[in-house]
Amino acid sequence: MLAKVTVKLKTGLLDAQGKVVKGALEGLGFKGISEVRIGKYIEIDLHGLAAPAAKAALERMCRQVLTNPVIETYHVEIESSAAKPIAGKSKKTARRRVLKASARRVKVRK
Amino acid sequence: MKWGVVVFPGSNCDSDCIYTIQDVLKQPVETLWHQDKDLRGVDAVVIPGGFSYGDYLRTGAIARFSPIMKAVEAFAKDGGLVLGICNGFQILLESGLLPGAMLRNTGLRFICRFVTLRVERTDTPFTNRFERGQVVRMPIAHNEGRYTVDPATLKRVSNDAVFRYCNEQGELIDAANPNGSTACIAGITNSAGNVMGMMPHPERAAEPALGSSDGRLVFESMLNACAASR
Numbered sequence: 001m002l003a004k005v006t007v008k009l010k011t012g013l014l015d016a017q018g019k020v021v022k023g024a025l026e027g028l029g030f031k032g033i034s035e036v037r038i039g040k041y042i043e044i045d046l047h048g049l050a051a052p053a054a055k056a057a058l059e060r061m062c063r064q065v066l067t068n069p070v071i072e073t074y075h076v077e078i079e080s081s082a083a084k085p086i087a088g089k090s091k092k093t094a095r096r097r098v099l100k101a102s103a104r105r106v107k108v109r110k
Numbered sequence: 111m112k113w114g115v116v117v118f119p120g121s122n123c124d125s126d127c128i129y130t131i132q133d134v135l136k137q138p139v140e141t142l143w144h145q146d147k148d149l150r151g152v153d154a155v156v157i158p159g160g161f162s163y164g165d166y167l168r169t170g171a172i173a174r175f176s177p178i179m180k181a182v183e184a185f186a187k188d189g190g191l192v193l194g195i196c197n198g199f200q201i202l203l204e205s206g207l208l209p210g211a212m213l214r215n216t217g218l219r220f221i222c223r224f225v226t227l228r229v230e231r232t233d234t235p236f237t238n239r240f241e242r243g244q245v246v247r248m249p250i251a252h253n254e255g256r257y258t259v260d261p262a263t264l265k266r267v268s269n270d271a272v273f274r275y276c277n278e279q280g281e282l283i284d285a286a287n288p289n290g291s292t293a294c295i296a297g298i299t300n301s302a303g304n305v306m307g308m309m310p311h312p313e314r315a316a317e318p319a320l321g322s323s324d325g326r327l328v329f330e331s332m333l334n335a336c337a338a339s340r
Contacts, residue, residue, distance in 0.1 A: 009213075013258065014290070016216050065175070068168055068204065070211035071258055 114152035118162035157198030170200035199307030210259035216290030235335030246324035248310035273297035
């Protein structure tokens with residue numbers, strides 16, 4: 001299964017990078033931007049674990065290594081491995097599998 | 111007094127620390143490799159600056175899980191003297207031995223220059239050779255040096271701040287805070303006082319030829335503290 005981890009800076013902390021990017025976007029004439037915040041996106045391909053064990057392991061990974069709880073929050077989404085198009089199948093079948101899998105997506109934590 | 115300097119892949123101030131201890135202070139020093147599991151009987155540990163593990167994920171995030179850090183954590187919990195400089199400070203924050211975390215400098219630039227610091231505490235093993243309120247000069251060289259701590263924790267640890275960024279008159283003003291650190295904090299100890307992290311480099315200011323000898327006092331203070339505890 002594929003775990004997608006999004007790491008964000010905690011609300012209220014100054015995101016210096018985001019501020020500079022906002023300035024650049026506005027400099028290009030983009031209007032209506034109230035804030036830009038930059039985070040991290042991590043994909044972890046897991047195998048051999050049942051969904052509950054994987055969720056628990058991902059929680060531990062996030063808390064111990066992937067984030068620093070003093071400054072960051074995280075969000076984990078798990079996609080079952082069926083989401084990957086399987087070689088040899090027609091594009092149509094693969095696409096259907098992807099759609100089915102996205103419907104099964106589990107939100108672990110906000 | 112036997113010193114230990116930890117070396118990670120990517121450390122780049124280890125030689126400067128070893129030089130300061132060995133050639134300036136004339137003290138024996140052991141090099142501790144990140145894969146080592148014990149501290150070989152040293153009396154104090156210095157975690158030097160650099161880019162341990164390429165600063166991957168977050169500064170210090172990977173280094174804190176190296177075998178040597180397990181030994182350093184046990185040593186610190188047992189009251190051993192641990193000084194983290196720059197990346198060493200970041201590693202101590204990640205390992206939870208010190209409160210808070212580091213973010214990118216507000217100006218988004220790597221800053222490498224001398225700064226002035228106000229000595230807030232002289233009753234620590236790292237600052238007993240300074241005067242309280244003394245303004246000292248040491249260089250900083252970092253990209254992630256914005257010390258950050260939540261307001262509740264700051265209330266609790268504010269008194270543990272040892273060095274604060276200040277102007278030459280010792281005033282804590284925004285213009286003298288190079289990286290946007292909370293409460294101008296440049297160096298802080300744990301509540302027990304035996305672990306200190308600081309972003310400025312005392313080892314780069316340990317001899318007149320380097321433009322300042324103020325940093326030498328940090329090492330001499332540790333020497334003092336160690337001699338006094340014997």
